[in-house]
């Protein structure tokens with residue numbers, strides 16, 4: 139029998155997820171292929187509506203002259219200097235402009251691409267997405283993609299901006315692979331893995347790869363998602379771990395000149411207050427040399443795993459997904475910086491460990 143309607147209002151609640159627009163930062167040293175890449179993305183048909191923020195060094199933009207647009211995108215140029223010097227404000231303002239214009243019936247876009255100059259340190263660009271809360275209601279950083287010139291990689295390594303670009307990358311895309319031997323390519327790959335063990339490392343044939351494959355390499359890195367479990371990273375870092383018995387915690391360092399990366403892993407719960415203190419001390423100890431640190435934390439008295447996203451002095455610790463019953467609980471933190479000391483980091487993090495579960 140159907141129930142009679144008693145006039146009560148439905149109590150069904152509809153939850154609307156807040157969807158923000160993904161932003162991809164493309165970086166890479168001078169001549170690594172950024173303009174060639176952007177030209178392909180702007181010129182070819184793929185159905186993505188893109189807003190591009192182009193940063194030029196110098197008073198007049200040059201690269202925009204070389205960009206061929208197809209009408210399905212809008213380009214904003216920040217031509218008043220390096221993104222790293224003109225601070226985050228300009229970038230935040232550009233993003234707000236794009237968003238306001240779309241809301242007012244202007245160009246509607248699915249994604250934003252930011253191309254940094256070849257000599258920019260991408261740190262401040264990334265910090266914009268951790269610090270400028272006004273834009274976080276509309277945009278989120280999907281990932282930092284660094285193009286690496288396989289031919290000139292070693293000769294450009296002494297430039298600190300180049301090291302920083304590699305350190306911040308979530309994906310490292312090797313260009314000009316057609317111009318080097320497989321032995322040379324292996325040497326480049328091996329050095330890159332040492333410098334940034336947490337990044338995906340993939341070849342990019344800028345002249346021949348179908349545009350759909352190129353876009354896959356650029357988009358959906360989800361590297362800054364707060365609920366992100368770096369599964370790929372865990373797999374990738376597998377070769378860097380050593381275990382001793384059932385319980386383990388250690389730091390595995392990799393030195394490449396003055397660029398040092400290390401991975402801290404522990405299956406003991408960490409005390410959250412002490413961990414916060416550790417990050418605070420580390421930020422003061424290393425200053426801007428602490429480029430990137432991220433990972434997941436198994437914290438005492440916390441049901442979810444905690445997701446750590448750190449860029450220099452900016453740190454976010456957010457609750458991620460709840461640990462599942464069958465999942466091994468553990469902390470995995472990756473640090474990349476200039477002349478950072480793995481022993482110092484390990485000692486500090488060990489002090490955060492709680493003796494028993």
Ligand SMILES: Nc1nc2c(ncn2[C@@H]2O[C@H](COP(=O)(O)OP(=O)(O)OP(=O)(O)O)[C@@H](O)[C@H]2O)c(=O)[nH]1
Nearest residue numbers: 167168169170171172173174256313314315343344
């Ligand atoms: N053979 C080959 N040439 C490439 C490849 N990628 C880029 N190039 C060439 O490298 C040169 C430099 O590429 P650009 O796209 O201008 O590099 P960029 O990173 O924008 O350079 P800047 O504007 O100086 O930062 C161009 O002549 C490209 O055609 C590649 O995969 N293979």
